Amino acid sequence: MGRKATLATCSLNQWALDFEGNLERILKSVEIAKAHGAKYRLGPELEICGYGCADHFYESDTLLHSFQVLRKLLESPVTQDIICDVGMPIMHHNVRYNCRVLFLNRKILLIRPKMLMANYGVYRELRWFSPWKQLRSVITQGHDTVPFGDCVLSTKDTCIGTEICAELWNPRRYSTMGLDGVEIFTNSSASHHELRKADLRVDLVRSATIKSGGIYLYANQRGCDGDRVYYDGCAMVAINGDVVAQGAQFSLNDVEVITATLDLEDVRSYRGEICQPNMEIEPKPCHRVKVDFSLSSGDDICLPTHQPIPAHFHSPEEEISLGPACWLWDYLRRSGQAGFLLPLSGGVDSSSTACIVHSMCVLLCQAVEDGNSQVLEDVRRVVVDDSYRPQHPRELCGRIFTTCYMASENSSEDTCSRAKGLASQIGSTHMNINIDMAVKGILGIFSVCTGNHRENLALQNVQARVRMVLAYLLAQLGLWARGKPGGLLVLGSANVDESLTGYFTKYDCSSADINPIGGISKTDLKSFLAYCVEQFQLTALRGILSAPPTAELEPLQDGQVSQTDEADMGLTYSELSVIGRLRKISKCGPFSMFCKLIHTWRDALSPAEVAEKVKHFFRMYSMNRHKMTTVTPSYHAESYSPDDNRFDLRPFLYNTRWTWQFRSIDNQVLEAFHGFLM
Known part of the structure; x- marks a missing residue:
């Protein structure tokens, strides 16, 4: 028995209910871990069935196939001579649990x-699973049964404690296990991407191991497993507050394994100085499951250990460039379609x-160049050409991406030119179409049926x-x-702020198969386009960024756009971003939002003006x-x-007058006015 242990954690691109593919990726991760000398392999949450099974967790088939x-x-x-830690749903006494299963040598x-x-x-985990509520309690019945419950694994040389995703946020869980002698902590997760979120996970892992020492392994799911x-x-390994290994946050690799060799004595030395006064026997110590196995070996004295590294984070612009792109690729290659189609208006969103x-x-081109055979195989399947090998992003874009500018009598030459210029620079197959004939045909049918005149909003919606x-x-x-064979997925391009106010036509070209920017604010999208100008040398974006956002549904005036989005909405996009965060994150109704905004916007707006904006929103x-x-x-x-389908x-159906709420706001405005007069 030695003192140095090589441990492996991973990120896997699992797909809900793809049991065959999920099994292959798990086995590949174990194989890579063993090739690096690891004696313990940790995988993501619910990796066997995929995390996003949702109501399929109710089905006995999901449990059976797992x-x-x-x-x-x-x-x-492949799984012999290494402790494997996998995730799956298990029913125990007719109660369904989200579980980790640790096994060794069958x-x-x-x-x-x-x-x-x-x-x-x-x-929505409580919809499908029950939490195990018996702290440090384990069910065992006889010699042939498996311990089930809150327990830790005790090897010959160390002790391993398990956390699952959200338990990392529990302020008590980690420290109490550490004080009871657990030295290696593992966390299997299915943590999704949000802009500006990655550093939070790193900080939580670092802070956990700073307080009471220890080695922390974090595994996470990767990719789109079938949902939004x-x-x-971003799998990682940390010891005593330092990150020593970190995986990619965005990658087209279906399997990424992170290994680290660490000295167990470093944990003991750290605790001896920092935690000794607090090390004590807990009133109810962890239930230990003993296994005759060592993570270290007797001849590891010359084995080098991993040293601290700086954690890597992407800028928000890079996150927008990488996250939705990886999501789109997963969706495209798994949908069986041959590419994307986008109505390209020449504005910021599209x-x-x-x-x-x-x-x-x-x-994709970079992955193929780096030798990713899975990506190459998937690209060839999408373009229906077994001998194809992408040579350049523009060339690949021309094969899988079609853009279309749909002009009407209300469209300007400027937007048409901007759309054409961008399509040329990215290499998409581009079309210009005039829709006036179709619009007039539909309006003609309406006139024949009713004899009525057209109304402006209805005309825009047509x-x-x-x-x-x-x-x-x-x-x-x-x-x-x-x-050419195949069909295309239609891409939408309505941003999150427009969705907040409903500033789009129901069943218009915002209706699509999927929308990569539906959760991104206009402010962030503008920053992203500025990033693309430099990163991809897309100079056509400069004109798009400088133009006022417009739907171009109203007649032109002297050949120029007369309609702008912000004028139509009565709110700027920056104001909408603030309002959106207050509505959802701060959980503000109209009155609470007004009370906050009179201070936030006090330098620019009076209380009465703030009240009008809140009520208008x-x-x-x-x-x-x-x-x-x-x-x-x-x-x-x-x-x-x-998005009310899963998140909001x-x-x-609302009472759109909000009589009680708006009256409360008006009363506050009057009080503020009287206070000013006095």
Whole structure:
């Protein structure tokens, strides 16, 4: 028995209910871990079935197939002579648990159910699982049964304690295990990407090991496993407050294994100085499951150990470039479609979507160049060419990405030129189409039926909805018309702020198959486009950034756009970002929001002006909330997303007058006015 242990953690791109593929990726991760000398391998949460099974967790099939995969893992020669820690659902006494299963050499050592459920934001774990509530309590019956419950694994040379995802946030869990002698802590997670979030996980891991010492292994799911969220990897290993190994946050690799060799005596020395006064026997110590196995070896004295490294974080602009791009690629390669189609208007939103697709092509070409055979195989399947090898992002973009500018009599030459210029620089197959004939045909039918005149908003909506119909027609038949097989996925391009106010036409070209920017604010999208100018040399974006956002649905005046988004909404995009965060994150109703904003905006707006903006927002929000019931599935990137399908659970039928709430605001404005006079 030695003093140095080599440990492995990983990020896996698992897919909900893809038991075959999930098994292959788990085995590959174990194989890589063993090749690096690891004696312990940790995987992501619910990796056997995939985290996003949702109501499939109710089905007995999901439990049955998970056990069948577990049997394959136990019997495989790949998993011998290494402790494997895998995640799966298990039913015990007719109660369903989210569990870790630790096994070695065909024997299950213990089953550890999750004790703290994630039941907020995009998570609904209490819908499918029960938490294990018996602290440090284990069920064992006879010699042939497996310990089930809150226990730790005691090897010949160390002690390993398990946490599962949200338990990392529990202020008591880690420290009490550490004070009872646990030296290695593991956390299997399914943590999704949100802008500006990655540093929080690193800080939690570092702070946990600073307080009482120890080695911490963090594993995470990666990729789109079938839903709106993207799990962003970033597996890591830390010791005594220092990160010593960190995986990629965004990657096209389906399997990434991070290993680290660490000295167990470093943990003991750290605790001897820092924690000795607090080391004591707990009133109810951890239940230890003993195994005749060592993570270290007697001849490891010359084995080098991993040293601290600086944690790496991406800027928000890089996150937008990488996260949605990886999500799009997972969706495309798993959908069986041959590419994407985007109605490209020449504005910030659709241009951002186009740039994300271009970023995806950059990542694919780089992965192929780096020798990623899985990516190359998937690319060839998408383009239906077994001999194809992408040479350049522009060339690949031309094969899998079609953009279309749909002009009407209200469209300007400037937006048409900007859309064409961007399409040329990214390499998409681009079309210019005029929709006036279709719009006039529909309005002619209406006139014949009713004899009535046209109304402005209805006219705008007809234009918008015609674009949606054409987008799907081109997506289904566009490749066929060019003599190529397959269909295209239609991409949407409505940002999170427009969704908040409902500033889009229901079933217009914002209606699509998926939307990579539906959870991103206009402010962040503008910063992203400025980043793309430099990162990808897309100079056409400069003109797009300088132009005022417009839907171009109203007639031009002297050939120029007369309609702007912010004027139509009555709020600026920066104001909407503030309001969105207050509504969702701070959980403010109209009155609470007003009370906060009179201080936030006091230098620019009077209390009466703030009141009018708040009331205007809630009127628009409540009138248009119904649109969220049919909103295109969007990449989840913001914690104030209004997507009611999974994240923002609020009614869609409101009393839009908000009489009591608005009266409370008006009373406060009057009090402020009287106070000023006195």
